[in-house]
Amino acid sequence: MYRERPSVIPGAVVWQTPPASGEGERRILPDGCMDLLWTSGRLVVAGPDSVAYVTRVVPGAGYTGLRFAPGDLPGLLGVPACELRDRRVPLDQIWPAGRVRALENRLFRGAGIEALADGLRPDPMVRAAAELLGDGRGVAAAAGLLDLGERRFHRLCLRVFGYGPKTLGRILRMNRALEKARNGQPFARVAHDEGYADQAHLAREVKALAGVTLTALVGRTGRR
Missing domain, CATH: 1.10.10 (Arc Repressor Mutant, subunit A)
Incomplete structure (x- = not known):
């Protein structure tokens, strides 16, 4: 059974799915978020989805995930979110392999997945942008409240959310x-x-x- 709980990281959620008993598909709806996934002994980054992501369920494979608030993970990864849009990418393709192996070893030894985000420093402007758009503000209104031009706001959204503010x-x-x-x-x-x-x-x-x-x-x- 799928389970989740609030993370100690502000705005994040820790979730788990048990090992699957059979084959099938799982439909993951777009939500503006990005996740770090721990599955089959590997760390994987789930980029921001622009449409539903349908994944094959592998028998015996379970997942532990850390779902970040919209816009938070790209700063920690050091990669623009738009480069990961609609993708699932092994973390060792983003960070040095030795660093990722050390993190994976920590998880094998029982560390919680939240330990991977020790260096996270949420950007107040990014949080404010997500809140404004989440409250239903239009692009021009949100950009104006952030004291940004619309083009600059669009570039910010591509970098931290993976797509433009309208999407x-x-x-x-x-x-x-x-x-x-x-x-x-x-x-x-x-x-x-x-x-x-x-x-x-x-x-x-x-x-x-x-x-x-x-x-x-x-x-x-x-x-x-």
Whole structure:
């Protein structure tokens, strides 16, 4: 069973999936975040997804992950997020192999995955940008509140989030909408509250970003 808990790292989450008993697929929805994964004895970076990432489930393979708040991990890695967009990359392709082996040995000896982020120093501007876009602010409004021009804001977003602010805003809005729908709100009400033109617009956005229908994700029809 999937489990998660808040991390001691502000804004991060530690999660685990047990070893799979059989083959299958797992659909991971885009959320603006990046993860460090520990699986089959290797450390892997999960870049920011622009659409749902469908991965094959390997029998016997489990995962431990550290999911960072949007924009936090690229500074620790020293790599722009846009270079990792929609990718899963072994950490030893980003950092020196000897350094990664030492980290993997720590995990083999029982260290928690959070120890890998000892040097993380969140950037207040990045946190503010994610919060503004997560609250539904438009690109121009968010850039203005950060005292940035729109082009500079776009470059910042590519570097730390992996895509431009409009794409991040769409992804964060979809996740807000899904949370409300899963909590039982009617789809039409969710669409109105989140600023979609109508329920059909919400459904199209979910299908475009998640690759499956809103009903399939939430497990019910739009009426309560």
